[in-house]
Amino acid sequence: MNNKDIILKEKFINHFSKVFEEKLIQEIIKVGHFNTMKSGQLLIDIGDDLTHIPLIFEGTAKVIRHIKIDGELVLYYLKPGDTCAVSFINCIESKKSVFEVIIETDMSAVFIPVDIIDEWLVTYKSWRRYIIDSYHFRLMEMLESIDGLAFTNLHERLFKYLTDKVKRNNKKILQVTHQELANDMNTSRVVISRIIKQLQDEGKIISTRNKIKVLDINT
DNA sequence: ACATTAAGTGATT
DNA sequence: AATCACTTAATGT
Numbered sequence: 001m002n003n004k005d006i007i008l009k010e011k012f013i014n015h016f017s018k019v020f021e022e023k024l025i026q027e028i029i030k031v032g033h034f035n036t037m038k039s040g041q042l043l044i045d046i047g048d049d050l051t052h053i054p055l056i057f058e059g060t061a062k063v064i065r066h067i068k069i070d071g072e073l074v075l076y077y078l079k080p081g082d083t084c085a086v087s088f089i090n091c092i093e094s095k096k097s098v099f100e101v102i103i104e105t106d107m108s109a110v111f112i113p114v115d116i117i118d119e120w121l122v123t124y125k126s127w128r129r130y131i132i133d134s135y136h137f138r139l140m141e142m143l144e145s146i147d148g149l150a151f152t153n154l155h156e157r158l159f160k161y162l163t164d165k166v167k168r169n170n171k172k173i174l175q176v177t178h179q180e181l182a183n184d185m186n187t188s189r190v191v192i193s194r195i196i197k198q199l200q201d202e203g204k205i206i207s208t209r210n211k212i213k214v215l216d217i218n219t
Numbered sequence: 220a221c222a223t224t225a226a227g228t229g230a231t232t
Numbered sequence: 233a234a235t236c237a238c239t240t241a242a243t244g245t
Binding site: 154187188190191194208209210 | 233234235236241242243
Binding site: 177178179189190193194196197207209210 | 226
């Protein structure tokens, strides 16, 4: 194991030592491979065969649903401590991915080979808990997204999107273009620009080229 | 200085 | 709220 791996291993232990029992931690270190990915990189594409499951301990990734050729929508985000829960079924059934996953902020994760994750479900209680909780959590996030789509107007949805992003990254200044927001929310850039202007007039944000500063985090 | 890319705007559906 | 057809502003080379 080289230097980089040792640092990653430490970070992994920091994040997961309270989640998994010691024996499992050791096993993960033994069979998983540690890796880092840069912001903007494609982690999983639609149609990919999933051979490994990532356990994220640094950075964030967004899970995107594609509809038709240029329709796309961000479903939810993965944070440290998360895994790509939907891919478990994919792995066990050896199906192809129906989502795209893109790194939002530089990410570190340990990738577990598929054949082992199934075994662990029966051998490790903490693993089973983690997977079940993970599924539950994803389902809740998905519900939140659906609620947003069905019962909230774009104005509020966009503001929520921005504040969520701030919370995830712990940075009040976001590096995004109106076009990127439009893509994530499956709308047009012009519409985003107009809402951004409204939000700015309301004093909730300050927007400049490529940057949006979120001023009031509450509400 | 020039080209490229991001953002603003009015009109139309 | 989407699309078009611009204009204006910011940035890279």
